[in-house]
Amino acid sequence: MLHPNLLTPPSVIPPPVALQLSQKAPPILSSSPTSSLPWPLSLLFSTESPETWTIHENLFLASLRTGDDVSARKVLDRMTTRFGEHSERIIALRGIYEEALAKNDKELEQVFQGYEKILREDPTNFSIRKRRVAVLKSLGRIPDAITALTVLLENSPIDAEAWAELSELYARQNAWGQAIYCLEEVLLIMPNAWTAHAQLATLYYLSASAQSSNQLQPLTLSLRHFCRSVELNEYYLRGFYGLKVVSRKLLPLLSESSTSSKRNNSEDDDTPPPKLESVKKLEELATSKLAEIIRQYNSRTQGWTGFSEAEVTAARELLDADGKIER
Amino acid sequence: MAFLGGTLNTVGAVFLTHAVYSTSEHTATFPHAPLPLDITLELLFSILILSAGIVLSSPTLKPIQWARWAGRIQREGPHGEGKWTREGEEILSEGDPFGFLGLDGGIAGKGEGRRGFWDVRGKRKEYTEWVKEGGSR
Structure with missing residues (x-):
């Protein structure tokens, strides 16, 4: 298992890992990265590197998460002296610190008012605008958060991170159409993001489960996007998993519609349903790829250890369930 | 492979230096005589050896197909490459962009x-x- 790393923190940080990360605070805080010598000498004897400040920022977040507010404050002070208190990023980090220390919703409300004040002075501070959305989300005011985000996106429509966040907020409200639209915007900005394709496919799949009639069209689109995600990444476990789930759901629908007469043919011209044979082939492909990934991961082959344990287990369960049905 | 590349580079550099030095001495002594064949051959030989050494000691190539490249990131996950920052954090390989x-x-x-x-x-x-x-x- 990889040691918890502050430079590139993992994408999922469970509490034990967070604890290990924040325990790195004392050694890092014990030595100062900036030199105390006067100006020309300080350039020569400085030990800081670009990584230094990434590590400090991640350490700040890790200490706040584990309630080590003293270390967090020290790291924040250090960053403030280095970059000045008017740096956009420092302002946002200070905001996070205040949010973390707010004991109840009322104090959080005050932090929110503080953000409003900062934005009145400098409406172009996008980090603070994002924090504002995060506070609204934390207060449970999801519709307000959505409104704030749409305003942000009107001003900065190429912010992929914000589009992805808005998509998730909509998806939490079960507004599948809007969520799909937002992810399509992400894809316009980053057409090669395999995670975005898989997420879009997931949204189509969920929207198909939400509606009872005409499931064929969203499932077809879901299949297409899963196909694209595995086309962009040849060992994308989530993509193959989704491909298998969707094609298993599509197969009965397709055989049904082929036995009954071809109905709304003109209506579905935009997204013609796939052929039965190709869906079958895709399912076989997904099964074989998943089986390969599971086999290699479980035998701990060199270069195959990057998958997440939970995902591999889920894939195995899917394949096992499949095997039982066939038997 | 790295060892072989390093050796070839050293040998090539020695020969190259020797050839250059010989040329300089030769032209200083006989300004109008043409360069002897052995110096020319040594120069060409050293350049061949150096080129081979540089190619052998270069890092492995990255996949140029998007799917392969992405698949490798997915398969291997972030892993250390033997470099640490001053704070003791390992510098990891390229992660999911x-x-x-x-x-x-x-x-x-x-x-x-x-x-x-x-x-x-x-x-x-x-x-x-x-x-x-x-x-x-």
Whole structure:
């Protein structure tokens, strides 16, 4: 298992890992990265590197998460002296610190008012605008958060991170159409993001489960996007998993519609349903790829250890369930 | 491979230096005589050896197909390459370049979410609950 790393923190940080990360605070805080010598000498004897400040920022977040507010404050002070208190990023980090220390919703409300004040002075501070959305989300005011985000996106429509966040907020409200639209915007900005394709496919799949009639069209689109995600990444476990789930759901629908007469043919011209044979082939492909990934991961082959344990287990369960049905 | 490349580079550099030095001495002594054949041959030989050494000691190539490249990132996951920063953090290999979109955790998943919208209070609460439960691993 990889040691918890502050430079590139993992994408999922469970509490034990967070604890290990924040325990790195004392050694890092014990030595100062900036030199105390006067100006020309300080350039020569400085030990800081670009990584230094990434590590400090991640350490700040890790200490706040584990309630080590003293270390967090020290790291924040250090960053403030280095970059000045008017740096956009420092302002946002200070905001996070205040949010973390707010004991109840009322104090959080005050932090929110503080953000409003900062934005009145400098409406172009996008980090603070994002924090504002995060506070609204934390207060449970999801519709307000959505409104704030749409305003942000009107001003900065190429912010992929914000589009992805808005998509998730909509998806939490079960507004599948809007969520799909937002992810399509992400894809316009980053057409090669395999995670975005898989997420879009997931949204189509969920929207198909939400509606009872005409499931064929969203499932077809879901299949297409899963196909694209595995086309962009040849060992994308989530993509193959989704491909298998969707094609298993599509197969009965397709055989049904082929036995009954071809109905709304003109209506579905935009997204013609796939052929039965190709869906079958895709399912076989997904099964074989998943089986390969599971086999290699479980035998701990060199270069195959990057998958997440939970995902591999889920894939195995899917394949096992499949095997039982066939038997 | 790295050892062989290093040796070839050293040998090539020695020959190249020798050839250059010989040329300089030769032209200083006989300004109008043509260069002898052995110096020319040594120069060409040293350049061949150096080129081979540089090619052999270069790092392995990255896949130029998007799917292969992405697949390798997915398969291998982030791993150390034997370099550490001064703070003692290992510098890891290239990770998922779209990780910042926070889309891999699914909807309302357990992941870290997007950096700009980091939910500090939610994460703090998760941690305190874990501590209350006894902090089991």
